[in-house]
Amino acid sequence: MTAACHTGGAATVTPARAPRLALVGSPNAGKTSIFNALTGLHAKTGNYPGVTVSRFVGTCRVGADRYVIEDLPGTYSLDPISADERILVDVLDGRLDGVARPDALLVAVDATTLRRSLGLVAQLLARGLPTCVVVTFMDELSRRQGRLDVAALGQALGVPVVAVIGNRGQGIAELRETLTGWDHWPVPTIAPPTEAAERDAWAESVLGFAGYHPPQPHRVTQRVDAVLLHPLWGSLVFLAVMVLFFQTVFTVAAPAQDQIENLLGRLSGLVVAHVPEPWLARLLGEAVIGGIGGVLVFLPQIVLLFLLIALLEGVGYLARAAFVMDRVMAGVGLEGRAFVALLSSFACAVPGIMATRTLPSAKDRVATMMAAPLMTCSARLPVYVLMIGLLVDPSARVGPFGAQGLVMFGLYLLGAVSAMLAAWAFKRLGDRRGLALPFYMEMPPYRLPRPRSVLLMVWDSARSFLRKCSTIIVATSFALWLLLNLPVHSAHHLGAAGVDAGDPAAVAAYTVDHSVAAGLGRLVSPVFDPLGFDWRINIGVLSAQSARETFVATLGQVAAANDPEHPDDALRAMTDADGRRLFTPPTLAALLVYFVYALQCMSTVAVLRRETGTWKWPLIAFGYLNGLAWLMAYLARMAVIALGG
Amino acid sequence: MVPIHPQPCPDQPDRVRWVIPAGWLPCVGPLAACPSPLDALVADGTLVEVAAEPAAVLTRLGPGRSWAVDGPRVRTALHAALDDPAGWHPAAAATSDAALAAAAGALLAGAAGRFARSHGGVIDLVDVRDGVVTVRLGGACHGCPAARATLRERLDRQLRRMIPSLHEVREARG
Numbered sequence: 001m002t003a004a005c006h007t008g009g010a011a012t013v014t015p016a017r018a019p020r021l022a023l024v025g026s027p028n029a030g031k032t033s034i035f036n037a038l039t040g041l042h043a044k045t046g047n048y049p050g051v052t053v054s055r056f057v058g059t060c061r062v063g064a065d066r067y068v069i070e071d072l073p074g075t076y077s078l079d080p081i082s083a084d085e086r087i088l089v090d091v092l093d094g095r096l097d098g099v100a101r102p103d104a105l106l107v108a109v110d111a112t113t114l115r116r117s118l119g120l121v122a123q124l125l126a127r128g129l130p131t132c133v134v135v136t137f138m139d140e141l142s143r144r145q146g147r148l149d150v151a152a153l154g155q156a157l158g159v160p161v162v163a164v165i166g167n168r169g170q171g172i173a174e175l176r177e178t179l180t181g182w183d184h185w186p187v188p189t190i191a192p193p194t195e196a197a198e199r200d201a202w203a204e205s206v207l208g209f210a211g212y213h214p215p216q217p218h219r220v221t222q223r224v225d226a227v228l229l230h231p232l233w234g235s236l237v238f239l240a241v242m243v244l245f246f247q248t249v250f251t252v253a254a255p256a257q258d259q260i261e262n263l264l265g266r267l268s269g270l271v272v273a274h275v276p277e278p279w280l281a282r283l284l285g286e287a288v289i290g291g292i293g294g295v296l297v298f299l300p301q302i303v304l305l306f307l308l309i310a311l312l313e314g315v316g317y318l319a320r321a322a323f324v325m326d327r328v329m330a331g332v333g334l335e336g337r338a339f340v341a342l343l344s345s346f347a348c349a350v351p352g353i354m355a356t357r358t359l360p361s362a363k364d365r366v367a368t369m370m371a372a373p374l375m376t377c378s379a380r381l382p383v384y385v386l387m388i389g390l391l392v393d394p395s396a397r398v399g400p401f402g403a404q405g406l407v408m409f410g411l412y413l414l415g416a417v418s419a420m421l422a423a424w425a426f427k428r429l430g431d432r433r434g435l436a437l438p439f440y441m442e443m444p445p446y447r448l449p450r451p452r453s454v455l456l457m458v459w460d461s462a463r464s465f466l467r468k469c470s471t472i473i474v475a476t477s478f479a480l481w482l483l484l485n486l487p488v489h490s491a492h493h494l495g496a497a498g499v500d501a502g503d504p505a506a507v508a509a510y511t512v513d514h515s516v517a518a519g520l521g522r523l524v525s526p527v528f529d530p531l532g533f534d535w536r537i538n539i540g541v542l543s544a545q546s547a548r549e550t551f552v553a554t555l556g557q558v559a560a561a562n563d564p565e566h567p568d569d570a571l572r573a574m575t576d577a578d579g580r581r582l583f584t585p586p587t588l589a590a591l592l593v594y595f596v597y598a599l600q601c602m603s604t605v606a607v608l609r610r611e612t613g614t615w616k617w618p619l620i621a622f623g624y625l626n627g628l629a630w631l632m633a634y635l636a637r638m639a640v641i642a643l644g645g
Numbered sequence: 646m647v648p649i650h651p652q653p654c655p656d657q658p659d660r661v662r663w664v665i666p667a668g669w670l671p672c673v674g675p676l677a678a679c680p681s682p683l684d685a686l687v688a689d690g691t692l693v694e695v696a697a698e699p700a701a702v703l704t705r706l707g708p709g710r711s712w713a714v715d716g717p718r719v720r721t722a723l724h725a726a727l728d729d730p731a732g733w734h735p736a737a738a739a740t741s742d743a744a745l746a747a748a749a750g751a752l753l754a755g756a757a758g759r760f761a762r763s764h765g766g767v768i769d770l771v772d773v774r775d776g777v778v779t780v781r782l783g784g785a786c787h788g789c790p791a792a793r794a795t796l797r798e799r800l801d802r803q804l805r806r807m808i809p810s811l812h813e814v815r816e817a818r819g
Contacts, residue, residue: 149759156650156664189653189661190716197646198724204648209664211759 025108027074030136122192146215158188256300314449333427345375374419532587597629668807680732776812
């Protein structure tokens with residue numbers, strides 16, 4: 001990065017570090033297109049220290065020079081009402097620890113909404129940093145009979161103005177060229193006014209000087225919106241889209257998930273067959289491969305979900321869906337976009353929590369994240385199926401419906417209603433000032449999504465999901481395996497205990513029965529005794545703490561059933577120390593309700609940690625959900641006993 | 646509030662040209678008096694010169710002052726003054742033809758000229774006498790049947806708004 005490495009005539013002073021340029025603009029102003037065009041794939045994503053605002057930093061190379069481009073959260077103004085805008089203002093002022101103040105600003109403005117964008121431009125110019133205005137969607141402006149003289153706009157604003165058409169790369173070369181002179185960019189002689197009426201007059205005058213004619217309304221957009229934003233038709237279309245969305249995530253992902261499971265199963269088999277040491281083979285096969293597999297099976301859902309979200313967002317439908325749902329979500333104090341995240345959580349809370357990134361308000365994001373784990377995720381399904389099978393006779397009917405299906409539906413409903421109430425509660429707690437955030441949502445015209453942006457979004461979410469969550473998943477399943485299989489008992493010890501050392505099932509049963517985990521299961525029994533759980537269920541509940549599906553497999557292992565995936569019969573016959581049946585209706589009801597509420601998924605905890613950037617929210621979620629789970633399970637047990645169960 | 650925005654004057658850092666709607670002020674040239682509170686800024690030395698142009702107000706800053714500090718005050722005062730166009734009085738009773746010539750020149754350099762150029766045409770100012778403005782239509786305008794309508798619709802109407810004493814706009818012959 002020094003001038004010494006290239007022999008250019010004049011001894012120019014090269015800064016020791018690359019200049020930092022912040023990219024600012026309204027949502028949908030084409031900021032991401034500019035960012036991608038300038039930085040290519042050299043972007044790093046993360047969070048701002050201590051807050052739930054995603055951060056994107058990339059590097060742009062022009063010749064031998066490097067420029068650090070930081071894509072700041074989209075905003076309509078610099079009046080910090082939401083936490084995201086607070087971050088933006090803090091970064092611009094250099095007040096955020098660990099984030100250097102930018103040296104210059106790139107302001108993206110959409111030519112089709114230039115009048116509104118000038119308010120933000122005025123506020124940014126008033127900060128006195130070297131600024132370049134990047135005008136986007138000029139092609140759409142002229143297609144819709146609008147006009148703008150870009151050179152005159154630059155003259156009126158007193159700063160460089162470059163027009164780019166992001167999806168064709170037009171103007172990007174000129175923008176790169178402009179970047180090199182950032183420290184010589186002209187600044188306005190007199191900063192734009194801060195007072196509202198004067199600022200409006202300024203914007204009006206600048207627009208007039210630049211010969212601006214706003215575009216005609218987009219005719220296709222208008223006609224389609226007449227249906228999609230209609231209170232009745234819009235809601236119906238929304239329902240249809242959501243059913244398709246839900247179906248696609250569930251059904252299309254399923255074969256891919258099976259493939260991954262099969263592949264890993266075979267891999268695990270190979271390990272068991274070829275690793276001579278049995279304990280090492282089981283450690284590798286069950287803990288390592290099983291652990292990675294637990295993550296990988298989520299991958300098709302994640303990829304598919306983000307592909308669908310990116311497509312819906314790129315086309316412009318997500319803004320409409322959010323608008324339609326806004327009235328419903330307003331009842332719990334959230335905005336429409338939170339609904340999409342909650343809906344995604346039906347598949348899995350992990351992508352649901354990641355989908356909260358579309359929410360501009362950090363408070364709404366937190367409230368939605370706290371509610372998302374309550375939506376019935378696909379991991380609860382095996383547990384529900386098993387428990388309902390034990391609880392309800394398959395032939396029992398209520399009217400035309402099977403009783404089992406009704407109980408299942410009731411559990412889904414309980415989860416959804418609880419999620420809404422939780423979101424409402426967290427929104428109320430988070431907004432103690434009672435300040436209603438003005439909610440400004442723009443309906444962008446329908447556009448064809450850019451394949452590059454869509455793929456980048458999918459790639460980015462898949463990669464970060466794999467990289468960061470796999471570490472936690474692998475670690476927990478490793479630890480769990482050790483807990484279930486230690487201490488190792490010698491053949492002599494087994495013989496003394498009356499166990500046939502040659503029967504692997506008997507050895508496994510004995511080992512599990514006397515494992516550290518079993519000790520833990522007995523240790524926590526004072527907590528779970530009021531719910532009717534014995535130490536074997538406790539182990540299942542504890543192991544389900546890493547991922548819910550493990551409850552089924554763990555109970556199977558503990559019950560030493562021949563088929564660990566279908567331990568129904570062995571479980572049904574299971575009795576407690578006094579010879580009474582273990583799985584009575586009150587206990588089963590308590591277990592089911594416990595699984596509705598408990599936060600038992602370490603992937604969720606890990607992704608909460610990653611998305612919020614602190615341990616505070618995962619700890620709160622963990623505490624309140626598990627506390628609530630215990631309380632509700634206890635009430636459910638009492639209710640069933642009172643009903644004569 | 647009258648739409649205005651400042652633009653620097655090249656190589657004259659003490660001057661700022663405030664772009665205003667064309668024809669807003671009834672006069673052009675240096676001013677004998679401008680409405681308060683703008684006159685107070687001239688009195689206290691913040692500004693040493695205020696001049697009206699057909700589509701702008703030119704302000705010159707007093708010595709030792711900076712636009713960064715005084716610019717917002719000048720803007721606020723200018724906004725108030727522009728709300729009272731009748732309070733603006735020219736320094737010398739400029740002949741009405743001179744005002745007309747300045748206004749026509751400004752229009753041809755600005756919006757009207759830009760419109761003609763966007764159609765491949767050129768409009769040149771030939772003469773201004775007794776309230777009659779004579780222009781020559783060149784480029785694609787020459788021989789264009791719509792040129793006369795354009796002349797009347799755009800130049801005549803906009804000029805009349807600025808200088809109500811305009812008699813007519815004529816096309817030069819030959």
